[in-house]
Amino acid sequence: xxxxxxxxxxxxxxxxxxxxxxxxxxxxxxxxxxxxxxxxxxxxxxxxxxxxxxxxxxxxxxxxxxxxxxxxxxxxxxxxxxxxxxxxxxxxxxxxxxxxxxxxxxxxxxxxxxxxxxxxx
Numbered sequence: 001x002x003x004x005x006x007x008x009x010x011x012x013x014x015x016x017x018x019x020x021x022x023x024x025x026x027x028x029x030x031x032x033x034x035x036x037x038x039x040x041x042x043x044x045x046x047x048x049x050x051x052x053x054x055x056x057x058x059x060x061x062x063x064x065x066x067x068x069x070x071x072x073x074x075x076x077x078x079x080x081x082x083x084x085x086x087x088x089x090x091x092x093x094x095x096x097x098x099x100x101x102x103x104x105x106x107x108x109x110x111x112x113x114x115x116x117x118x119x120x121x
Contacts, residue, residue, distance in 0.1 A: 028103055035107065039069060039098045043111040046071065046096050051115050055092045062096075069100040078114065090117045 042064050055075045062071040078091040097110040 031102055035069070035100060035102055036109075038065075039100075039109050042069065042071065042098070043096055043109075046073065047094065047111065047113050047115075050075075050094050050096075050113075051117075055094070055115065055117060057092070069098050072097045072099075090119055091115075092117065 046062060046064070050073065057075050057077045059072060059074045062073055064071050074095045074097070076093040076095075078088075078093050080088050080091065082088060092115050093112065094115050095110060095112045097108065099106065099108050101107070
């Protein structure tokens with residue numbers, strides 16, 4: 001009888017530890033998916049914003065939401081030439097980087113786009 005109780009207790013402990021581990025992995029996965037969805041949403045908004053504001057070459061920190069995810073925008077002026085050798089004005093390479101902490105690790109993601117801003121006149 002004692003042997004059966006010890007065996008049942010051992011099985012219960014193994015199941016409890018396995019369940020706890022599976023639950024922790026599920027929580028980590030949900031957090032990772034949430035962060036990925038949040039950064040994609042913020043990237044879309046930040047690129048749309050960059051398309052309508054007057055861009056200046058350089059780097060700048062951006063504050064979005066609760067500040068848990070740190071965003072940085074880097075703008076580089078491009079100077080490609082047409083087939084006739086004329087410079088194409090107001091063309092910018094925009095890179096937005098996201099950095100955040102999750103699961104004890106530093107996570108990063110970035111998006112890049114080329115934006116043309118016609119001269120206002």
